[in-house]
Amino acid sequence: MKGLGFDIYAHAEALFPLCRSITGDGLRQTLNYIGSHIPLKVQEVASGTKVLDWEVPPEWTARSATLQTLSGQVVVDFSENNLHLLQYSRPINKIVALDELQNHLYSIPEQPDLIPYRTAYYTDTWGFCLSHRKREALSDPAYKVDIDTTVAPGSLSYGECFLPGGEPAEVLISVHCCHPSLANDNLSGIGIAIELARKIERQRRRLSYRFVFIPGTIGAITWLHFNRDAASRIQHGLVLTCAGDPAPPTYKRSRRGNSPIDRYASYVLAQEGHADRVLPFVPYGYDERQYCSPGFNLPVGCLMRSPNGTFPEYHTSADNLSFIRPEALADTQRILERILMIAEHDRTFVNVQPFGEPQLGRRGLYRPVGGQNTGDDRSEFDQMALLWILNLSDGSHSLLDIAERSGTRFEAVVAAANALRAAGLLADDHSQELRADASAAQ
Ligand code: ZN
Numbered sequence: 001m002k003g004l005g006f007d008i009y010a011h012a013e014a015l016f017p018l019c020r021s022i023t024g025d026g027l028r029q030t031l032n033y034i035g036s037h038i039p040l041k042v043q044e045v046a047s048g049t050k051v052l053d054w055e056v057p058p059e060w061t062a063r064s065a066t067l068q069t070l071s072g073q074v075v076v077d078f079s080e081n082n083l084h085l086l087q088y089s090r091p092i093n094k095i096v097a098l099d100e101l102q103n104h105l106y107s108i109p110e111q112p113d114l115i116p117y118r119t120a121y122y123t124d125t126w127g128f129c130l131s132h133r134k135r136e137a138l139s140d141p142a143y144k145v146d147i148d149t150t151v152a153p154g155s156l157s158y159g160e161c162f163l164p165g166g167e168p169a170e171v172l173i174s175v176h177c178c179h180p181s182l183a184n185d186n187l188s189g190i191g192i193a194i195e196l197a198r199k200i201e202r203q204r205r206r207l208s209y210r211f212v213f214i215p216g217t218i219g220a221i222t223w224l225h226f227n228r229d230a231a232s233r234i235q236h237g238l239v240l241t242c243a244g245d246p247a248p249p250t251y252k253r254s255r256r257g258n259s260p261i262d263r264y265a266s267y268v269l270a271q272e273g274h275a276d277r278v279l280p281f282v283p284y285g286y287d288e289r290q291y292c293s294p295g296f297n298l299p300v301g302c303l304m305r306s307p308n309g310t311f312p313e314y315h316t317s318a319d320n321l322s323f324i325r326p327e328a329l330a331d332t333q334r335i336l337e338r339i340l341m342i343a344e345h346d347r348t349f350v351n352v353q354p355f356g357e358p359q360l361g362r363r364g365l366y367r368p369v370g371g372q373n374t375g376d377d378r379s380e381f382d383q384m385a386l387l388w389i390l391n392l393s394d395g396s397h398s399l400l401d402i403a404e405r406s407g408t409r410f411e412a413v414v415a416a417a418n419a420l421r422a423a424g425l426l427a428d429d430h431s432q433e434l435r436a437d438a439s440a441a442q
Contacts, residue, residue: 021119043158086106106129115130172291188324250278346410348399
């Protein structure tokens with residue numbers, strides 16, 4: 001299949017079978033795959049490295065895991081679905097009584113047919129995740145447990161794709177890639193980030209873009225530990241996840257609540273008819289928790305469709321390739337591009353002829369007969385947008401302010417502003433840059 005969203009879906013399909021975790025070969029293979037589509041620098045950080053208040057954990061390798069009856073009938077097999085193995089399970093090979101085994105089984109009684117996704121990164125234990133129906137059918141007095149895994153010193157891998165722009169100010173797109181065979185939570189974000197980076201790479205851009213592909217929590221903490229310089233250049237940031245399910249888009253604000261990215265995202269969602277899906281910041285969720293910790297307090301929000309924990313498929317085997325839709329993936333990418341378009345173009349200008357209205361006709365900007373297409377580009381602009389820009393460009397209103405106040409689409413305001421600049425009626429607001437320099441120097 002071809003077309004909008006199918007290219008993103010194809011990435012999710014290709015990556016779905018891999019058993020990712022916060023470390024290990026599944027994560028590495030995922031980064032290799034991403035690196036085969038976009039320029040990616042992969043970093044390996046040794047286990048035991050101190051990162052902020054944490055430590056990089058040992059690396060987990062899972063080769064096989066089965067739960068069998070004593071007569072050799074396989075009840076649960078990791079090779080059939082990698083969710084079956086509790087992540088970071090330690091190795092074990094022995095016969096376990098059913099009573100004891102129950103302490104190591106994870107199922108969801110309310111969703112008896114689904115396999116849950118569970119992790120035990122920092123606990124010395126082992127376990128199986130299975131459907132509640134299968135669990136209830138266990139009636140033998142004992143079962144054979146065979147888990148072939150290693151938890152040993154190794155490294156944590158993460159990848160970065162940096163696309164420099166005309167200015168050093170950066171846009172951060174952060175995607176976690178530590179979940180195994182789960183499609184919406186996290187393959188949707190990876191697929192969109194790949195396609196977005198490919199597109200941005202080919203475009204002229206004012207801002208620089210940094211895509212980070214990291215294991216959740218520990219990866220963001222590791223990245224922040226080693227990248228304080230880059231972090232200080234982040235002007236706008238988005239965590240991208242749960243981006244392919246059929247629900248409408250959702251934006252979760254940064255801790256600051258009113259940073260430019262919060263305004264851009266809420267403007268776009270409101271325009272799309274989803275003002276009610278702009279959520280306040282809470283210190284829970286995805287890696288925005290780390291970027292928005294008080295010491296960093298970065299302007300990083302989170303773009304999703306269904307928020308984490310709010311959909312029944314969340315962290316279960318039902319979050320599979322049939323749960324995500326090409327059209328939803330494409331829609332998330334389109335919304336993301338609209339938000340970034342505002343980030344690229346929202347600037348403050350000054351009307352250089354502020355005493356009375358400048359004469360537009362003389363400059364070819366006045367359309368004497370509405371709706372007439374003269375073939376001259378400049379006559380295509382929304383006349384009201386021209387007047388609003390001239391009136392509000394006093395150094396204290398950005399183009400987005402003008403779009404909001406005038407009720408004109410931001411894209412139309414940018415087009416009109418470009419015409420006014422070409423006619424010499426708008427100048428850059430240098431006082432704004434001076435203010436930015438002064439605040440950066442503080
Ligand atoms: Zn998750």
